[in-house]
Amino acid sequence: MVNITIAQYALVYNAFSFTIAVMGAATIFSFLARSQVAPAYRTAMTLTGIVTLIAGYHYVRIFSSWEGSFIIEGDVIRLSGVAFNDAYRYVDWLLTVPLLLIELILVMRLSTAETVSKSVRLGLLAALMVVLGYPGEISADHGTRWLFFGLSMIPFTIIVYELFFGLRRSIASQPVEARGLINGACWLTIGSWSFYPVVFVLPMLGIDGGTANVAVQIGYTIADIVAKAVLGVLIYMIAVRKSEADGVYNTGALPVTARA
Amino acid sequence: MVNITIAQYALVYNAFSFTIAVMGAATIFSFLARSQVAPAYRTAMTLTGIVTLIAGYHYVRIFSSWEGSFIIEGDVIRLSGVAFNDAYRYVDWLLTVPLLLIELILVMRLSTAETVSKSVRLGLLAALMVVLGYPGEISADHGTRWLFFGLSMIPFTIIVYELFFGLRRSIASQPVEARGLINGACWLTIGSWSFYPVVFVLPMLGIDGGTANVAVQIGYTIADIVAKAVLGVLIYMIAVRKSEADGVYNTGALPVTARA
Numbered sequence: 001m002v003n004i005t006i007a008q009y010a011l012v013y014n015a016f017s018f019t020i021a022v023m024g025a026a027t028i029f030s031f032l033a034r035s036q037v038a039p040a041y042r043t044a045m046t047l048t049g050i051v052t053l054i055a056g057y058h059y060v061r062i063f064s065s066w067e068g069s070f071i072i073e074g075d076v077i078r079l080s081g082v083a084f085n086d087a088y089r090y091v092d093w094l095l096t097v098p099l100l101l102i103e104l105i106l107v108m109r110l111s112t113a114e115t116v117s118k119s120v121r122l123g124l125l126a127a128l129m130v131v132l133g134y135p136g137e138i139s140a141d142h143g144t145r146w147l148f149f150g151l152s153m154i155p156f157t158i159i160v161y162e163l164f165f166g167l168r169r170s171i172a173s174q175p176v177e178a179r180g181l182i183n184g185a186c187w188l189t190i191g192s193w194s195f196y197p198v199v200f201v202l203p204m205l206g207i208d209g210g211t212a213n214v215a216v217q218i219g220y221t222i223a224d225i226v227a228k229a230v231l232g233v234l235i236y237m238i239a240v241r242k243s244e245a246d247g248v249y250n251t252g253a254l255p256v257t258a259r260a
Numbered sequence: 261m262v263n264i265t266i267a268q269y270a271l272v273y274n275a276f277s278f279t280i281a282v283m284g285a286a287t288i289f290s291f292l293a294r295s296q297v298a299p300a301y302r303t304a305m306t307l308t309g310i311v312t313l314i315a316g317y318h319y320v321r322i323f324s325s326w327e328g329s330f331i332i333e334g335d336v337i338r339l340s341g342v343a344f345n346d347a348y349r350y351v352d353w354l355l356t357v358p359l360l361l362i363e364l365i366l367v368m369r370l371s372t373a374e375t376v377s378k379s380v381r382l383g384l385l386a387a388l389m390v391v392l393g394y395p396g397e398i399s400a401d402h403g404t405r406w407l408f409f410g411l412s413m414i415p416f417t418i419i420v421y422e423l424f425f426g427l428r429r430s431i432a433s434q435p436v437e438a439r440g441l442i443n444g445a446c447w448l449t450i451g452s453w454s455f456y457p458v459v460f461v462l463p464m465l466g467i468d469g470g471t472a473n474v475a476v477q478i479g480y481t482i483a484d485i486v487a488k489a490v491l492g493v494l495i496y497m498i499a500v501r502k503s504e505a506d507g508v509y510n511t512g513a514l515p516v517t518a519r520a
Contacts, residue, residue, distance in 0.1 A: 031288075031292065034292065042292075042296060043296070046288075050285045050288055050289060053285065053288065054284070057280070058281065061277065081333065087270065087274040088274075088277065092281070095278070095282065
């Protein structure tokens with residue numbers, strides 16, 4: 001991690017601070033909105049808020065680690081000697097990625113057996129994917145990076161396949177009002193997740209060290225915001241539509257006159 | 261506490277940070293999920309959340325103590341001279357271990373007399389177990405460690421016996437839907453608790469000081485996560501199943517069509 005400019009340092013610094021604000025806001029939103037959806041969807045809302053809370057905690061630590069790994073004096077930026085801790089991201093993903101999949105499964109409200117089996121299978125695959133990525137992330141050797149990239153892509157591919165064919169197939173059993181949004185949530189997850197392997201390979205494409213590092217930090221940050229906070233808003237909208245469709249709950253989302 | 265590598269230091273550091281996130285997430289989950297179970301099981305959910313909250317607080321302190329007891333300069337790690345504070349774990353256990361047993365007893369919803377007598381007896385035994393372990397933990401002398409290990413194993417054995425024969429015998433009186441989970445919670449408690457004495461004796465088995473210390477920290481951390489956070493999720497699932505079985509409460513856990 002060398003050769004970055006003060007402008008690049010500030011860009012990452014401000015992106016991290018922005019993300020702390022986004023994750024904090026998304027957490028409070030999910031926890032408050034939880035009481036506006038039917039009881040069946042409240043665990044999905046709880047998990048959505050917990051995911052952004054965990055991410056917010058880790059961005060506070062990532063922010064401090066970034067700040068602590070450089071020293072700026074006037075126009076000169078240099079390394080402080082304390083290494084930036086890459087592990088925070090992986091520790092975060094180890095917790096949040098399985099939870100993200102579970103919140104998506106929960107909001108679909110499948111049968112108990114299907115919910116449990118899908119949650120366990122996809123949750124374990126997601127944890128395996130993160131664990132296999134880490135040895136590559138911390139290695140400076142391109143061969144090692146490609147090896148663990150390849151290993152990590154195996155569970156990644158299975159999960160995307162499951163989301164695409166398994167979960168989206170269940171959409172036919174969902175209320176009409178919510179189908180488009182659920183389809184959107186699956187696509188958003190697939191799309192934002194595809195960002196991570198792209199960011200991972202950036203340093204292996206011959207981009208200069210400092211610039212690659214900045215691109216990696218900004219790339220992961222954007223992917224985290226989309227995959228966690230934006231997905232959370234979609235989960236809320238799905239839960240509202242389904243609560244209304246179940247006909248048992250007034251979420252207050254529609255004007256009274258719009259109800260039949 | 262000497263001779264650890266920077267990689268070992270980082271492993272423990274990241275494991276502590278991970279645990280803070282896990283305990284925080286588990287706490288919020290328990291407090292929010294509390295309103296989704298029948299009133300009879302809410303105190304169990306409250307205690308579950310309090311246990312992980314207390315653990316999260318102590319892991320913040322343990323994290324700082326770990327960070328403060330080493331100095332890293334470039335590739336060199338050395339002791340700062342401020343000793344790592346082992347007492348945080350014992351203070352934590354003194355509070356959380358009796359509460360863990362009480363949450364398990366409460367979710368079974370036995371008669372009031374049985375609940376009180378089991379809670380008092382198991383709670384006091386658990387506190388005694390922790391108090392007797394501490395003089396051994398802080399001693400560098402193997403003889404002293406074995407002595408207090410042996411003393412602490414007396415209440416430990418009685419508690420495990422009680423869980424195995426006393427509490428599991430009451431399972432027959434539980435709703436069919438919850439029996440498997442309650443059995444699982446008892447086994448999880450016995451299994452995760454068995455981890456603690458194993459971790460305790462690691463330094464007495466001739467393992468090198470630094471490595472033994474790292475193994476002890478990681479071992480206790482995994483045991484704490486399983487015994488507190490994972491148990492908490494099981495307690496929640498038991499409370500949901502029992503609330504549904506009692507027929508008085510719609511937790512929203514099952515699709516409407518799945519209800520008779």
